[in-house]
Amino acid sequence: xxxENQRRVKELAEKYGAENMVVIIGGAEAESAxxxxxxxxxxxxxxxxxxxxxxxxxxVYHAVEEEFKESVDADVYEDQIGMMLMVLEVEDIVSEVKAxxxxxxxx
Amino acid sequence: MSIFxxxxxxxxxxxxxxxxxxxxxxxxKTTPAEIVFSATECFV
Numbered sequence: 001x002x003x004e005n006q007r008r009v010k011e012l013a014e015k016y017g018a019e020n021m022v023v024i025i026g027g028a029e030a031e032s033a034x035x036x037x038x039x040x041x042x043x044x045x046x047x048x049x050x051x052x053x054x055x056x057x058x059x060v061y062h063a064v065e066e067e068f069k070e071s072v073d074a075d076v077y078e079d080q081i082g083m084m085l086m087v088l089e090v091e092d093i094v095s096e097v098k099a100x101x102x103x104x105x106x107x
Numbered sequence: 108m109s110i111f112x113x114x115x116x117x118x119x120x121x122x123x124x125x126x127x128x129x130x131x132x133x134x135x136k137t138t139p140a141e142i143v144f145s146a147t148e149c150f151v
Contacts, residue, residue: 001120001148008144009118016116016143023118024135026126026147036120061110063126063134071109073137080130088125 001039006049009040013056019107023060024068025097030089033062034096041104057106062097064090115140121147 001009013021023040027033035045040058044051061068064085069077111117117140121128128147135142 005120005146005148008146012116012118012143020114020116021118022110022115022140023120024131026119026121026128026131028122028125032122033125059110063131067110068134071111071138072134076134076137080133081126084126084130 001036001044001049001051003049006039006044006051009056009058010050010054013058018056018058021056021058023058024063025060026063027093028088030092030096033093034100036060037062037097037100038104041100055104057104059105059107060097060101062093064088065094065097109138111135111138111140113139116143117141118143119145121145123147123149 025036037060038045039051040060043053043055119128119131128145
């Protein structure tokens, strides 16, 4: 996750309380999605950004996950995201992001 | 069970080659949650 976005995530978690935050990611690759999920839960694994050593433990979901799909309007989801479900490696993405959430999310 | 409630503050980290921020924004607007940040990253 780029450094500017890390800084915003950290600031907003401090402002609103980490327990209220939900991060929704849309990474195209399982690896980049997993890294983004790791960054907002366990801290920046590359130790380059503001979240290095800062385990915020935020709730994080990828837009292709069932939990997100079931939480929003079905027609809008189909219009906005449906097409990408056919293009992305959904299973791999879900497995990476869920693994991070199960291990590091505190809320 | 919904992952969002009226206290939820949502941060969106979209990806130009995956799901872009605005697509996720439209979905979240159908929930009680508040979007506090939305960005679309570009990995090139």
